[in-house]
């Protein structure tokens with residue numbers, strides 16, 4: 001039997017993430033009957049390609065969702081907070097890529113390799129949340145170990161690409177790099193300091209406890225997806241001058257012992273993971289190799305010699321693909337197949 005055809009809307013279609021959403025729907029041959037591309041009034045008149053057709057961008061409005069089955073949002077938290085309930089009220093299911101709904105206890109927060117069963121809870125509010133990109137790639141790598149040995153504590157430091165901040169940040173890194181290389185004055189508008197040839201230990205806003213909001217997203221979202229509120233987690237999130245691909249140094253303490261070889265073996269069979277780990281030949285995951293890929297790459301797997309049950313690893317993924325668009329489209333695929 002051929003799959004049911006779905007009427008889709010993409011809100012934020014002109015952005016870095018929205019563009020990949022549209023590309024992903026096409027590449028994965030999602031059973032689209034019709035597609036509406038929505039953005040702000042600034043983009044009305046623009047056209048975007050889908051399956052060889054040029055489709056006009058429409059302004060996102062409260063009544064944009066009539067006849068739509070699935071609406072994928074990536075137009076910022078404020079936009080999702082306001083428009084997702086209108087979409088859900090019309091009867092369409094929202095897959096939201098912002099932080100607006102992630103920690104709502106009635107809204108499922110889904111990584112298909114880990115908790116696809118949670119998708120059933122879309123019925124509560126008509127909304128499913130897509131996690132933060134840094135969380136997604138970390139939990140894809142850690143879930144197999146958590147299931148086998150129980151993770152007690154996670155210490156993570158991220159090295160996040162500028163594409164995570166959107167189109168203007170990609171342009172800022174390119175402009176600053178050109179200016180710096182030709183000894184011209186550089187401009188700073190998206191980040192508070194120069195990002196070219198620099199690292200900023202600052203993603204999203206600072207909170208009263210000294211952490212950034214991005215760091216706390218990683219803590220809360222990881223516990224919700226792994227369905228374990230007891231895991232101790234501390235994160236430091238850093239913006240680095242890379243265009244695409246987030247990298248993470250992840251240290252874990254497990255309840256039961258696991259050797260580096262066992263962890264490598266476990267991860268080599270895990271869904272969505274590719275182990276790239278041959279340091280003798282200088283082989284390890286790198287941001288420059290993951291652009292356009294949907295897997296999470298894990299390497300530098302080794303025992304933490306400072307504690308009895310510790311493992312270190314290096315985790316890299318395309319932040320716009322698995323970190324955002326691919327994960328959302330995977331959710332849409334399960335929703336379409338099992339629930340609609």
Ligand code: NAP
Pocket residue numbers: 011012013014015016017018038039040041042043060073074075076077079097098099130131132133134163164165166167168323324
């Ligand atoms: P971007 O390149 O700046 O694009 C923003 C998109 O949102 C554009 O399509 C823009 O339309 C649209 N938009 C902004 N304000 C709007 C409004 N009031 N009404 C309708 N559309 C509006 O940003 P991005 O990198 O694609 O990120 C977009 C959002 O996705 C982020 O704010 C975040 O919530 C989410 N995100 C999630 C992850 C993740 O970790 N899962 C990663 C990155 C981003 P115009 O082009 O017309 O301005």
Ligand code: 3JN
Pocket residue numbers: 076077097098099100131132133160161163164165203217319
């Ligand atoms: O900075 C990154 O690498 C990921 C950024 C994600 C992001 C950017 C703006 C707003 C988010 C998010 O997904 O958490 C949000 C947000 O919706 O809060």
